[in-house]
Amino acid sequence: MKKGVVLLAGIFVIVLGLLNCSRQTEKKVLLNVAYDVIRDFYHDYNQAFRQQHANIVISQSHGSASKQTLSVAKGLPADIVTLTQANDIDLLVQKGLVASDWAQRFPNNATPFGSVMVFLVKKGNPKQIRDWQDLTRNDVRVVFANPKTSANGRFAYLAAYSYAKQAFSGEAQQLDFIRRLLRNVPVLEAGARSATMVFTQRHFGDVLITPENEAALAAQRLDTQGFSVIYPSLTLYTPVLVAETTNTKINGTHKLAQTYLQGLWSEQGQELAAQHHFRPSNAKIAQKFTALFPKVNALDVNEQFGDWATINQQHFADNALFDQLYFQACVHCNSQAD
Structure with missing residues (x-):
């Protein structure tokens, strides 16, 4: 009888030890829900982060900003969100998923780095596209993401509108400029990455309006096919905004999420961002990469x-x-076709 009790006690100790070991080695999962054209940076950042924190799994979700925001609002259990419009994160604040002071919880209003809107053209720039005015010519076809679904699409449209406000004194002229540009947009893609694919792989259009990091990546990776980045006379700055969600308290990932996000401001994180053609917020790191980032007239939206x-x-x-101008542009194109 005593031997049986001892045996059972031994088995219990072994099982308890295995359970404790399992708990110690159990991997934490961190879900970062982000807009689409930052996926390449996070691919490399996550690998570097896991070298220091091997006991975690970092899961990524990428898509158009509007879609990603709504997915989190409807229950996608993100620990972290990476977006480029403050109002998208504010929507999650309204849902109780992000703290109201999210922008004050990290440096530089929770903006570790950012980009600017530029043009991507075919190698040699055969249409000689230099500035926004060229995008209204009859021989130019323009590609950019749909402003109704994509944050970068909104920045593209608003960058063009910013140029119109400076180039023309009257509202009627400004609106006519945007209308003429939209006439040259045969199709609007859902997100910035899909717009890039259409332009670079399907060879559709003469110019792509996109963030600098996306244009530089495409020009770099697809150089054999031939693309060049053009900086217009005026553009908009596109911030990368990050926030922790309240899901981290439920998931037990608060400290991990904090460490993950704070690493974006580290010298290593800033250098990696620059290597992916995002403009660092750290002036010291930015100085090291001046060759990558020409000076631009970038306005705050x-x-x-x-x-x-x-x-x-x-x-x-x-x-x-936007709906009114795009409809008027389409009506004009259809009447011209008839």
Whole structure:
């Protein structure tokens, strides 16, 4: 009888030890939900992060900014979000998924680095596209993401509008400029990455309006096919914004998420961002990469157009200004075809 008790006790100790070992080696999963054209940076950042934190699994979700925001709002259990419009994160604040002071929880208003809107053209620039005015010529076809679904699409449209505001004093001329540009946009892609694929792989269009990091990546990787980056006279800065969600408290990943996000401001994180053609917020690191980043006249979208609630109401809500101008442009194109 005593031998049986001893045996059972021994088995219990072994099982308990195995359970404790299992708990110690159990991997934490960190889910980062991000907009589409930052996926290449995070691929490399995650590999570097896991070298220091081997006991985690980092899961990535990428797509158009609007889709990603709605997915998290509807229950996708993100630990971290990486977006480029403050109002997308503010929507998650309203849902109780992100703290209201998210922008103050990390340096530089939770912006570790950013990009600017540029043009990508075919090698040699056969259409001699230099500035926004060239995008209204009859012989030019323009590609960019749909502003209704893509944050980078909104930045592309608003960058063109910023140019129109400086180039023309009257509102009628400004609107006519945007209307003429939209006539040259045969199709709007859902996201910035799909717009890149259409332009670079299907060879559709003469110019792609896209963030600098995406254009540089395409020109670098597809150089044998021939693409060049063109910097217009005026553009918009596109911030990379990060925030931790309240899911980390449920998932037990709060400290891990904090460490992961803080690493974006480390010298290693900033250098990696620069290597992926994002403009670092660290001035010391930025100085090391001046050859990659020409000086540009990059404006702040909110200084130009107000907060995002105002921007969306005036430009991107159903039947707002973008819908009106795009419809008028399509009607003109159809009448010309007839």
